[in-house]
Amino acid sequence: MEKLFKEFEKAGERAYRRKRELADSMIEELTVHAYIEEEIFYPVARAAVPETKDHVEEEEDEWFPEVRSAMGRKRLQELGQRMLDARGDAPKNPLELKSATA
Numbered sequence: 001m002e003k004l005f006k007e008f009e010k011a012g013e014r015a016y017r018r019k020r021e022l023a024d025s026m027i028e029e030l031t032v033h034a035y036i037e038e039e040i041f042y043p044v045a046r047a048a049v050p051e052t053k054d055h056v057e058e059e060e061d062e063w064f065p066e067v068r069s070a071m072g073r074k075r076l077q078e079l080g081q082r083m084l085d086a087r088g089d090a091p092k093n094p095l096e097l098k099s100a101t102a
């Protein structure tokens with residue numbers, strides 16, 4: 001993702017085609033990321049430790065560490081593997097995400 005952003009920034013002002021391609025790749029990457037979060041990460045993490053707040057910063061500061069310790073090393077490794085495996089099932093079109101119509 002960072003590579004895509006860097007290339008986008010470096011691309012000339014009139015490199016419209018390349019920028020369009022880069023933007024499409026970014027959308028695909030974000031869609032895969034969102035799919036994995038929605039389908040795998042959040043359901044598993046919420047089952048381990050129910051979320052109490054819906055604010056993003058609290059999530060990273062408090063909820064993630066709670067999830068980490070509640071699940072333990074082995075289950076976290078299994079979760080990580082499931083997330084990697086899910087890449088292949090992910091849509092590339094963001095409108096195919098469940099959250100797109102929720």
Ligand SMILES: [Fe+2]
Nearest residue numbers: 033034037038
């Ligand atoms: Fe995310």
